[in-house]
Amino acid sequence: MEKQNRRSFLKTSALIGAVATGISTKTANAKPKNILSEDRMGVLVDTTVCIGCRNCEWACKVAHNIPTEDRIKYEDRSVFKHMRRPQPNAYTVVNEYPNPKNAVLPTDVKVQCMHCDHPACVSACIVGAISKEENGSVIWDTKKCIGCRYCMVACPFQIPSFDYDKPLNPEIRKCDFCFERTKQGLLPACVKNCPVEALTYGPRNDLIKEARERIKRDPDRYLNHIYGETEAGGTSWLYLANQDFSKLAFPSPGDKPMPGTSESIQHGIFAYFVPPAFLYALLGGIMWITKKRNESK
Amino acid sequence: MEHFTKPSPVNKKFFTPGVLVLVLLALNGLIFLAGRLIFGIGAVTNLNNQYPWGIWIGIDVAAGVALAAGGFTTAALSHVIHKEQFHDILRPALLTAMLGYTFVALGVSIDIGRWYYIWHPLIMWNGNSALFEVGICVMMYLTVLYIEFLPVVTERFIGHVKLKSIFSFLNKPLDSLLRILDKGLSKVMFIFIILGVVLSTLHQSSLGTLMIIAGPKMHPLWQTPVLPLLFLLSAISVGFPMVIFESIIASRSLGLKTEMNLLSELGRMVPPILGIYLAFKIGDMVIRGTFVYLTEFNTASVMFVIEVLFGVIVPLRMFLSEAVLKSKPLLFIASALVIFGVLLNRINNFVVAYKPPYSYGPYFPSIGEISVTVGFISLLVLAYRFIVLNFPVISLPDKSFVPQSKFAIRGTQK
Numbered sequence: 001m002e003k004q005n006r007r008s009f010l011k012t013s014a015l016i017g018a019v020a021t022g023i024s025t026k027t028a029n030a031k032p033k034n035i036l037s038e039d040r041m042g043v044l045v046d047t048t049v050c051i052g053c054r055n056c057e058w059a060c061k062v063a064h065n066i067p068t069e070d071r072i073k074y075e076d077r078s079v080f081k082h083m084r085r086p087q088p089n090a091y092t093v094v095n096e097y098p099n100p101k102n103a104v105l106p107t108d109v110k111v112q113c114m115h116c117d118h119p120a121c122v123s124a125c126i127v128g129a130i131s132k133e134e135n136g137s138v139i140w141d142t143k144k145c146i147g148c149r150y151c152m153v154a155c156p157f158q159i160p161s162f163d164y165d166k167p168l169n170p171e172i173r174k175c176d177f178c179f180e181r182t183k184q185g186l187l188p189a190c191v192k193n194c195p196v197e198a199l200t201y202g203p204r205n206d207l208i209k210e211a212r213e214r215i216k217r218d219p220d221r222y223l224n225h226i227y228g229e230t231e232a233g234g235t236s237w238l239y240l241a242n243q244d245f246s247k248l249a250f251p252s253p254g255d256k257p258m259p260g261t262s263e264s265i266q267h268g269i270f271a272y273f274v275p276p277a278f279l280y281a282l283l284g285g286i287m288w289i290t291k292k293r294n295e296s297k
Numbered sequence: 298m299e300h301f302t303k304p305s306p307v308n309k310k311f312f313t314p315g316v317l318v319l320v321l322l323a324l325n326g327l328i329f330l331a332g333r334l335i336f337g338i339g340a341v342t343n344l345n346n347q348y349p350w351g352i353w354i355g356i357d358v359a360a361g362v363a364l365a366a367g368g369f370t371t372a373a374l375s376h377v378i379h380k381e382q383f384h385d386i387l388r389p390a391l392l393t394a395m396l397g398y399t400f401v402a403l404g405v406s407i408d409i410g411r412w413y414y415i416w417h418p419l420i421m422w423n424g425n426s427a428l429f430e431v432g433i434c435v436m437m438y439l440t441v442l443y444i445e446f447l448p449v450v451t452e453r454f455i456g457h458v459k460l461k462s463i464f465s466f467l468n469k470p471l472d473s474l475l476r477i478l479d480k481g482l483s484k485v486m487f488i489f490i491i492l493g494v495v496l497s498t499l500h501q502s503s504l505g506t507l508m509i510i511a512g513p514k515m516h517p518l519w520q521t522p523v524l525p526l527l528f529l530l531s532a533i534s535v536g537f538p539m540v541i542f543e544s545i546i547a548s549r550s551l552g553l554k555t556e557m558n559l560l561s562e563l564g565r566m567v568p569p570i571l572g573i574y575l576a577f578k579i580g581d582m583v584i585r586g587t588f589v590y591l592t593e594f595n596t597a598s599v600m601f602v603i604e605v606l607f608g609v610i611v612p613l614r615m616f617l618s619e620a621v622l623k624s625k626p627l628l629f630i631a632s633a634l635v636i637f638g639v640l641l642n643r644i645n646n647f648v649v650a651y652k653p654p655y656s657y658g659p660y661f662p663s664i665g666e667i668s669v670t671v672g673f674i675s676l677l678v679l680a681y682r683f684i685v686l687n688f689p690v691i692s693l694p695d696k697s698f699v700p701q702s703k704f705a706i707r708g709t710q711k
Contacts, residue, residue: 083655085346085347085655086346087346120510120512122425123423123425123426123510124425124426124427124428124510125423125426126417126418126423126426126428126429126432127417127418127421127422127423127429128421128422128423128426128429129421144417144421145410145411145414146409146410146411146414146415146417146418147409147410147411147414148405148408148409148410148428149349149350149409149410150426150428150507152346152349153349153350153507153508153510153511153514153651154510154511156512156513156514156654157654158346158347158514158653158654158655160346161346162346162349162410163337163410164337164338164339164342164344164345165336165337165339165340166337166410167333167334167335167336167337168411169411170337170338170410170411249654249655251513251654252513253512253513254512254513258510258512259425259510261509261510261512261522262427262506262509262510263425265427265506265509265522265525266424266425266426266427266430266503266506267424269499269502269503269506269525270424270430276495276499279495279498280491280492280495283373283377283491283494283495284487284491286377286378287376287377287379287487287490287491290377290378290379291379293379294379294381
């Protein structure tokens with residue numbers, strides 16, 4: 001590099017600039033689709049109705065070809081002694097919490113992916129395998145997945161789970177909002193199999209209206225809070241309860257979309273590759289000036 | 298400027314008792330690595346759905362990238378600002394960076410569930426993902442580092458290509474190929490040197506963006522929107538201490554005289570950078586009011602205090618003292634403290650600060666995880682030793698110049 005003269009330096013710098021611009025237009029087009037349809041679907045979970053029968057757990061496994069225990073075993077309520085979380089072989093689980101208003105009727109809460117409107121996992125995924133679909137589902141292309149588990153780090157609800165014990169092709173797994181079923185006009189398996197209609201499937205906007213209506217109709221029964229309306233920027237799954245959501249082990253991720261800060265930093269640093277290209281030019285300039293100064297010494 | 302030294306292979310035996318210990322540690326790590334490949338991540342690690350990332354990300358990747366920052370800081374110092382007197386430390390720093398990033402890449406590959414898909418980000422892009430940015434930059438920078446190291450390889454083999462028997466007809470073409478490569482490289486190397494510095498600034502900072510998306514899952518003492526800046530500043534400030542640290546160790550292990558003048562000069566440049574890092578770290582804490590968490594007594598607050606006090610404040614004070622800069626052991630301790638501070642900072646950010654909303658207990662690395670990490674570090678040191686013994690990396694007194702130069706070798710070599 002000693003033999004570098006000004007002319008060839010400028011030539012190469014110009015070339016690099018051109019390459020950088022070329023790349024930047026490509027990335028601008030390569031952004032993952034971020035559709036937020038007005039008609040996106042959701043589910044309203046009324047925890048005051050849920051009886052903890054765990055039919056949804058069973059139906060979910062059947063719909064996703066996961067081996068299930070005998071159906072009779074699902075009547076065993078001793079599983080509620082410990083809090084359970086979604087697993088690679090259980091995309092949804094029901095947990096039970098004490099009910100301060102009625103000691104004999106505990107509150108049961110179904111847990112699954114919330115299907116955020118601005119999903120952290122979609123923003124985080126290194127290969128862009130996860131996507132928010134027009135109907136509200138957050139699904140993923142397992143063929144792309146490299147198993148880095150960044151979606152698990154990002155998820156504010158701690159939902160994605162991972163096959164830690166598979167040496168080959170371990171998968172990220174979570175609730176897919178029965179994307180294959182809804183595509184054919186079927187209800188999500190859990191909604192279909194709920195015997196007490198604790199789950200209501202419908203357009204998210206209508207569900208919010210319905211939830212408000214229920215709270216208005218029976219203010220003693222419900223806490224005036226629709227969990228998921230604003231949490232983490234809004235989620236497709238919405239919850240009603242008769243007690244504070246923190247008592248039911250719901251996290252408080254705040255009302256802002258989770259990817260907001262990281263994406264603005266990311267796009268600020270890169271901004272169509274202008275800052276990196278500028279830094280490159282600046283360093284090149286310094287390099288050239290200090291070299292000349294050294295030579296004149 | 299006159300050069301009394303010339304990078305040359307060090308004439309020493311590879312095996313020593315210390316090297317044997319490293320070999321054993323490396324083997325132990327490889328055994329657990331085989332376990333991971335055969336039985337899956339769950340079999341050898343304590344990772345689970347609550348704690349998806351452990352020390353393989355915190356130490357092998359995040360701290361590995363930070364501690365390899367000596368490569369781009371010395372490249373900027375010597376090539377961009379043209380401080381020619383630091384020429385002698387360039388190649389060792391470059392070698393450390395090259396090996397460091399190689400092991401970062403290995404560390405990532407074994408941590409991800411599908412290691413055979415490590416190339417996916419090359420063709421499957423997600424510009425919103427900080428991890429994608431880190432991944433692409435690290436891959437590009439690793440390539441740049443290999444290119445920057447190529448002249449060392451050509452220098453070693455030009456005029457020394459001596460293949461035996463049936464391959465002997467290749468000697469001439471290979472030699473001329475090396476000469477063409479060497480000549481071409483010297484013309485375009487400046488492109489890669491600047492590219493290396495730019496790529497480093499980019500991914501060192503993006504590594505800090507990684508945990509921002511975890512939001513409230515990360516302890517507020519570390520979770521801040523300025524994390525990328527803190528990561529970049531800490532990486533730059535650990536660059537020179539890392540070079541000092543490894544120079545002192547290498548010269549001791551290889552029986553060479555430490556170039557204290559040079560190292561003191563390097564040490565003199567540490568306080569301003571470390572000071573700016575400390576100012577941002579404390580300033581961020583004051584602005585966000587997170588010092589209230591220091592009144593609690595728990596793992597997070599204790600780790601934070603250790604990190605800032607022993608990893609930043611104490612070494613900063615030490616580097617400001619002339620006596621420390623002039624004394625080899627004290628300079629070594631000060632540098633080791635900065636390294637410790639940055640290592641701990643990365644562990645804190647990725648492991649200690651991560652508090653999942655639902656967990657069945659805290660995460661602590663398993664024997665398998667520790668073994669693999671230690672094994673990788675041992676392999677890195679062994680590779681370093683092998684390369685400096687066989688390639689012209691470390692600057693030794695040039696015999697064609699003044700033999701009684703200040704860089705005289707002590708010990709058995711005469």
